[in-house]
Amino acid sequence: MNKQIIISPxxxxxxxxxxxxxxxxxxxxxxxxxxVSIFFYGKGxxxxxxxxxxxxxxxxxxxxxxxxxxxxxxxxGSAIVTGMLLAFNLPSNLxxxxxxxxxxxxxxxxxxxxxxxxxxxxxxxxxxRVFLLVSFPAHMTTNFPYPQGISTPYISHIDGxxxxxxxxxxxxxxxxxxxxxxxxxxxxxxxDMFIGKLNGSLGEIAGAALLLGLIYMLIRRxxxxxxxxxxxxxxxxxxxxxxxxxxxxxxxxMAKTSxxxxxxxxxxxxxxxxxxxxxxxxxxxxxxxxxxxxxFMATDYVTSPMVPKAMIIFGVGIGIITGLIRIFxxxxxxxxxxILIMNGFVPLMNRYIKPKRFGQTN
Amino acid sequence: MLKTFxxxxxxxxxxxxxxxxxxxxxxxxxxVTVPLAMHLGVPAKPVVEKGYPxxxxxxxxxxxxxxxxxxxxxxxxxxxxxxKALDVSxxxxxxxxxxxxxxxxxxxxxRSAEIIKxxxxxxxxxxxxxxxxxxVGLGGATFPSHVKLSVPRGKKAEYxxxxxxxxxxxxxxxxxxxxxxxxxxxxxxxxLKKALKVNKAFIGIEVNKPDAIEKLSNIxxxxxxxxxxPLEVKYPQGGxxxxxxxxxxxxVPSGGLxxxxxxxxxxxxxxxxxxxxxxxxxxxxxxxxxxxxxSLQKPSNFKVRIGTPLIKLIxxxxxLPEDTGKIINGGPMMGKxxxxxxxxxIKGSSGILILKREESARKEVGPCIRCTMCVKVCPMGLxxxxxxxxxxxxxxxxxxxxxxMDCIECGxxxxxxxxxxxxxxxxxxxxxxxxxxxxxxxK
Numbered sequence: 080m081n082k083q084i085i086i087s088p089x090x091x092x093x094x095x096x097x098x099x100x101x102x103x104x105x106x107x108x109x110x111x112x113x114x115v116s117i118f119f120y121g122k123g124x125x126x127x128x129x130x131x132x133x134x135x136x137x138x139x140x141x142x143x144x145x146x147x148x149x150x151x152x153x154x155x156g157s158a159i160v161t162g163m164l165l166a167f168n169l170p171s172n173l174x175x176x177x178x179x180x181x182x183x184x185x186x187x188x189x190x191x192x193x194x195x196x197x198x199x200x201x202x203x204x205x206x207x208r209v210f211l212l213v214s215f216p217a218h219m220t221t222n223f224p225y226p227q228g229i230s231t232p233y234i235s236h237i238d239g240x241x242x243x244x245x246x247x248x249x250x251x252x253x254x255x256x257x258x259x260x261x262x263x264x265x266x267x268x269x270x271d272m273f274i275g276k277l278n279g280s281l282g283e284i285a286g287a288a289l290l291l292g293l294i295y296m297l298i299r300r301x302x303x304x305x306x307x308x309x310x311x312x313x314x315x316x317x318x319x320x321x322x323x324x325x326x327x328x329x330x331x332x333m334a335k336t337s338x339x340x341x342x343x344x345x346x347x348x349x350x351x352x353x354x355x356x357x358x359x360x361x362x363x364x365x366x367x368x369x370x371x372x373x374x375f376m377a378t379d380y381v382t383s384p385m386v387p388k389a390m391i392i393f394g395v396g397i398g399i400i401t402g403l404i405r406i407f408x409x410x411x412x413x414x415x416x417x418i419l420i421m422n423g424f425v426p427l428m429n430r431y432i433k434p435k436r437f438g439q440t441n
Numbered sequence: 442m443l444k445t446f447x448x449x450x451x452x453x454x455x456x457x458x459x460x461x462x463x464x465x466x467x468x469x470x471x472x473v474t475v476p477l478a479m480h481l482g483v484p485a486k487p488v489v490e491k492g493y494p495x496x497x498x499x500x501x502x503x504x505x506x507x508x509x510x511x512x513x514x515x516x517x518x519x520x521x522x523x524x525k526a527l528d529v530s531x532x533x534x535x536x537x538x539x540x541x542x543x544x545x546x547x548x549x550x551x552r553s554a555e556i557i558k559x560x561x562x563x564x565x566x567x568x569x570x571x572x573x574x575x576x577v578g579l580g581g582a583t584f585p586s587h588v589k590l591s592v593p594r595g596k597k598a599e600y601x602x603x604x605x606x607x608x609x610x611x612x613x614x615x616x617x618x619x620x621x622x623x624x625x626x627x628x629x630x631x632x633l634k635k636a637l638k639v640n641k642a643f644i645g646i647e648v649n650k651p652d653a654i655e656k657l658s659n660i661x662x663x664x665x666x667x668x669x670x671p672l673e674v675k676y677p678q679g680g681x682x683x684x685x686x687x688x689x690x691x692x693v694p695s696g697g698l699x700x701x702x703x704x705x706x707x708x709x710x711x712x713x714x715x716x717x718x719x720x721x722x723x724x725x726x727x728x729x730x731x732x733x734x735x736s737l738q739k740p741s742n743f744k745v746r747i748g749t750p751l752i753k754l755i756x757x758x759x760x761l762p763e764d765t766g767k768i769i770n771g772g773p774m775m776g777k778x779x780x781x782x783x784x785x786x787i788k789g790s791s792g793i794l795i796l797k798r799e800e801s802a803r804k805e806v807g808p809c810i811r812c813t814m815c816v817k818v819c820p821m822g823l824x825x826x827x828x829x830x831x832x833x834x835x836x837x838x839x840x841x842x843x844x845x846m847d848c849i850e851c852g853x854x855x856x857x858x859x860x861x862x863x864x865x866x867x868x869x870x871x872x873x874x875x876x877x878x879x880x881x882x883x884k
Contacts, residue, residue, distance in 0.1 A: 085766050085801045086531075086780055088866050090852030092453060092610070092773040092800070096859040098810055155807070197808040197860075303817075380812045385824060429827075436822040436844055437448055437682065438695040 098196075101380075102156030104301045108292035109163050109375065115275045115285035116171070120224060121231030123171030124281045130175050132162030134182035142191045149195075157196050161185055164204035167282020167371055168415070169211070170223045172234065172241060177215055181207040201422045202382045205415050212415070220247065220411075223278040244279045245272065245366045246411040253356045259327045262358075272365040283368040293374040302378045305387050309394025310373035310401075311364075317402040319360045326354035357406060369401065372414035382422045389425075389432040396421045443648060445673035446683040449820040451853045453676055453774065455649060459613045459733050459740035464621055466744045467757055469544055473516050473748030475501065476528045476536040479787040480577040481584045482508035487537055493520045498547040498724050501537055504575070510585045510788075511575035515726040515746035518542040529770040529777060529784050536785075539748070549722045556624050557720040560632055567636040567719060574718035575725050575788075579710035580604060580615075580679070581771060583789035586715070589705055590636050599703035601634050601642040602688060603712055605657075606672065606679035608647065609772025612792040614729040615709045617742040619646070619653040622713050627657075627664050629716030634666065637705055642667045644709070645688050647674045676774060677851040681706045683820055695847050710791070730754060730786055734795030736762040745786050751793055752782040766801025769794040774852045807860035815854035815864060821847045825854035825864040832871030837878055840871045846879070848872060 116124040139158040143151045165185050169178065185207030193199040212219045224231070224241045243251065245266035252262040267277045275285035283289075296302050322328040329342035343355040363369070377383060377397050384393050397417045404413020478484035485502035495501060495514040502512040518541040526536035546552060562570065572587035592598050607615040619626065634642050644661075646654050648671050658669045670688045677683055682693045684706060691702040699706050707715075710728060717723040726747050733740040738759025745754060751768070755761050761768075761782065769776040770790055815825040823844055831840045845868060854864040 083766070083798065084768065084780070085798075086778045087767075087803060088778075088863075088869065089769075089771075089776055089850075090774045090856045090865065091767060091769055091776065091778065091794075091796060092856065093804065093861065094451070094453070094857050096814070096857060097861075098807055098859045101810075101812065101859055152807070157810075195808070197810045303813075380810050383811075385811060385813050385816050385826070434816055434819075434822045434824065435448065436695065437686075437820065437847065438692045438697065439822070 098155045098157070101301055102160055104296065104299050105160050105375070106156065106163065108295045108301070109167070109282070111288035111291045112167065112282050112285045112371070113163070115288045116281040118229055119226035119275055119284065120171040120281055121227070121229050121233075123224065123231060123233040126175075126233035127169055127171050127173055127178060127281060128163060128166040130178045131166035131169070131182055132159055134179045135159070135162030135165065135186050138183055138186040139191065142187060143195070147191065147195075152196065155196065158186065161190065161203045164282070164375060165207045167375075168204060168208040168280050168368065170218070170241075170279075171281040172222065172224045173218055177211060177218060180214075181211045184210040197381055199381055200426065201419055202376055202379050205376055205419055209415050209419065223280070225278050226276050226284075242278060244411065245277055245362075246405065249358050249362075250411040256353070259356060259358055266362075266366075269361055269365050277366070279366075280368060280371075283371040286365050286370050289370040289374055293370075296374070303387070303390070305390035306378045306383060306394045307373045309391045310377055310398045311369065313395040313398030314369060314373075314402055315360055315364060317399050318363045318406075321402070321406060322357050322360055324355070325357035327357055327359065331359070363405065367405070367412045368414045372401070372418055373397070376414075377418050377421075382425060384425050384428045384432065386429075386432050386434045388434075389428040392428065392432070393421050393425065396424070443671060443673040444687050445675050446678060446686040446820060448822050449818045449853060450675040450677065451818050451856055452674070453610050453856060455674070456610045456735070457613050457616070457649070458611065458735070459731050459742055460616060462613070462617070462740065462742050464617050464729055464742045464744050467749065467754065469516055469541055469746055470749045470753050471541050472521070473539050473541065473746060474526045474536045474750070474785040475512060475515065475539065475748040476526065476534055476785065476787055477502050477512065478528075478534050479512070479583060479747070479789065480510040481582065482506070482510070484535065485509055485512045487523055489520050489537065491520055491522050494518070495520060495539060496545050496547045498550050498726060500724075504572070504585070508585060508588055510577050511573060511724070512537075513575055513724040513726045514539060515748045516541040517545040527781060527784050529779060529787060529790065531777070531780060551721040551723070556628070558628050560628075560635075560719060562719065564636045564638055567632055570719055571636070571715060573724070574714070576711060576714045576718055577725070577788050578708055579714060579728060579788060579791065580708035581775070581789045581791055583787075586707070586711060589707070590633070592637065592700060592705075596700045597703060598637040598639050598700060598705050599641075600689060600705075601630070601637055601639050602684060602699075602704055602706045603630055603642060603644040603709055604679055604681075604684055604706055605644050605646040605650075605653065605709045606684060607650075608674075608676045608679040609774055609776070609792070611733045611794050612731050612772045613733070614731045614742055614791050616650050616653055617731075618709050618713055618729055619650070619657060623656050623660050625716045626709060626713050627660055627667060628720060629712035629714075630667055631664055632715055632719050633707055633712060640666050643670045643688050644668070645670050645672050645678070645684050647672045647678060649674045676853065677820055677849065680820065680849050680851060682849070695844060725788060728786070728788065728790070730790050731792035732758040733792060734762075734797075735800070736764060736797045737795050747788060748785045750783050750785055751779070754786070754793055755782055755795065762795065762797070764798050765795055766798030767796040769796065774856065775850065803863070804861040806862055809860055809862060812859060814857045814859065818853040818857045820851060820853065821849060823848060825868060826862070828871060829862065829864045829867040832867040835874070837871070837875050841875050841879070845871050845875055
């Protein structure tokens with residue numbers, strides 16, 4: 080009789096699925112957006128991504144090996160994903176040392192302090208991004224480079240060649256009492272924004288490419304539709320409803336259908352009654368980080384709920400909070416904050432929202 | 442759209458290597474070891490002693506109480522001893538050892554090849570005869586069949602479901618029975634229908650066995666109230682609750698039995714045994730066993746006597762390969778890894794699977810990344826990742842609330858986990874403890 084025989088409980092076979100395969104699947108899904116970014120921003124997009132990914136891997140390695148003294152797991156690909164996502168949330172002209180700080184916060188504080196992969200309550204890349212946003216506001220809010228083509232060098236701070244994002248322009252304009260018709264000429268066309276020809280964070284610009292990545296992840300069954308659809312769907316509905324009651328929505332609906340929907344007015348700081356201004360829902364869909372957030376950040380396994388029902392609640396929460404911040408908040412874009420806020424509710428949802436049990440009687 | 446169950450499920454590679462193999466009768470071994478506990482419930486009590494001469498089919502141990510089953514001698518010869526023997530459970534348990542001499546059957550068994558279709562026993566007589574013949578569920582659960590046929594007061598059976606799913610990868614014994622013993626199988630099903638006083642029986646078969654679906658559908662036309670239900674291929678469709686959901690869209694309530702939704706389920710092998718017991722007076726002492734594995738020379742379906750050492754089957758299939766890593770009683774998803782190939786075939790042995798060493802080793806376990814795959818594949822709607830953590834931390838009260846006792850141990854969670862987490866191992870430990878607590882409370 081063979082002495083080397085193995086005895087272990089069933090099942091005796093495994094699907095061959097692995098964390099590496101899933102992570103490299105996400106990386107592949109991110110590549111189209113990276114290529115579009117390189118096409119419009121040139122070497123800056125490459126440099127920022129490389130610096131971010133390399134620092135994330137190095138920090139994870141150093142912390143696992145020398146501080147936690149645990150098994151080094153950089154091969155699982157999760158640090159690469161975090162690095163790519165952090166880079167995607169940064170302008171392509173950001174100085175290298177700020178990127179390194181972002182990576183240190185993402186990996187060191189948001190991920191490893193909680194015990195590494197699987198244990199962090201908040202999305203590491205977003206924690207890094209928000210840390211940089213509040214620490215270096217000049218670099219992170221009004222200094223996004225304009226798309227100038229593939230040969231653009233990686234130089235930080237090119238004055239005159241950078242500015243606020245379309246969302247920022249609109250927000251600032253409304254604050255100064257301008258109307259949407261005056262502002263719309265200052266932002267790119269919707270088609271340009273959808274393909275990525277606008278200024279913004281390097282990975283968020285390419286809506287079409289991100290959509291391609293989403294389809295890939297759905298086909299490979301890396302993620303399910305619940306979170307992306309509920310984020311984008313609830314955001315669109317919420318923005319649409321608000322827009323209908325804004326002066327801009329009122330004017331367009333009036334012109335097209337002669338329906339007289341009342342619009343909201345409010346008293347501003349100077350005591351004057353002013354109408355409520357808002358960009359239309361399509362503008363909000365194609366600008367900002369909605370797709371990047373909904374497809375790649377909110378769907379992060381570790382920081383999203385375990386059950387479909389909870390995923391939809393999580394997604395709707397993100398969609399509405401994003402809308403609230405964009406329209407009423409101080410920042411032009413709110414998806415990062417929205418995801419982090421909803422991340423905080425995930426343990427609670429996992430505890431109280433249960434899957435449909437077989438043979439449940441009630 | 443093909444019918445299937447709605448919650449969870451996985452698609453392991455089917456690997457039905459022996460699907461085209463006709464059933465071959467294996468030589469009667471020189472010695473057999475017949476365990477007294479080959480069924481769920483109380484072990485049988487021997488009615489023979491050392492030195493007794495026995496004939497093939499003779500009663501050698503009597504069922505002890507209601508939930509127990511008779512055992513008949515699978516060979517003719519002399520009782521060598523009654524002693525402890527290692528069985529497929531991995532424990533040493535009481536068994537009757539018999540030395541084979543010739544093959545003399547008891548006279549009452551009809552050994553002719555003729556298929557007898559007519560029967561006119563009353564339901565009670567059928568159940569008694571099935572009880573006498575020692576028939577248990579041959580799908581692997583080995584629940585005594587007469588117990589299932591005795592519908593408790595206040596419950597009513599509406600449908601008989603015949604399980605021809607064989608969703609375990611590699612195994613083909615049920616498939617072979619459906620193809621080669623189709624007519625007898627149908628008579629067996631008619632007998633079970635009468636015993637349960639139901640008008641309608643469905644045979645659930647997955648579409649990866651189109652020949653069986655076609656053949657049985659054709660023959661079913663001659664039999665009243667029996668129809669074949671083709672099903673989408675998905676593991677664990679052969680689970681009783683999943684099969685009922687797939688065929689009848691009924692959900693057995695948590696903690697309940699199929700009879701609670703008016704259904705009784707029997708395996709195809711069991712139905713054939715019922716035919717033989719009622720129409721041929723033949724007790725259950727032999728069965729069809731698949732011997733399979735990628736490294737095996739001749740994956741086969743054998744008809745063997747209960748008590749035959751597994752190694753005899755493996756030898757007949759080309760011998761135990763050099764690089765064997767695991768010998769499994771049953772399929773790869775729910776079967777049991779054995780410590781020895783000398784253990785005997787029992788009533789519940791549907792297959793023996795040989796895995797190569799490289800197929801046998803488990804992969805390195807990583808931390809849970811909360812990918813939700815285990816939740817998605819669980820056919821009972823449980824959260825395996827959570828049950829594993831709670832079992833590790835011995836949170837038995839929470840485990841009970843999280844319905845750990847509903848787990849059917851199909852292994853889909855451990856199979857799919859990208860971090861190779863041994864969820865089912867821990868869930869079994871938790872189930873064991875929670876089961877103990879529930880039993881204590883009932884006292």
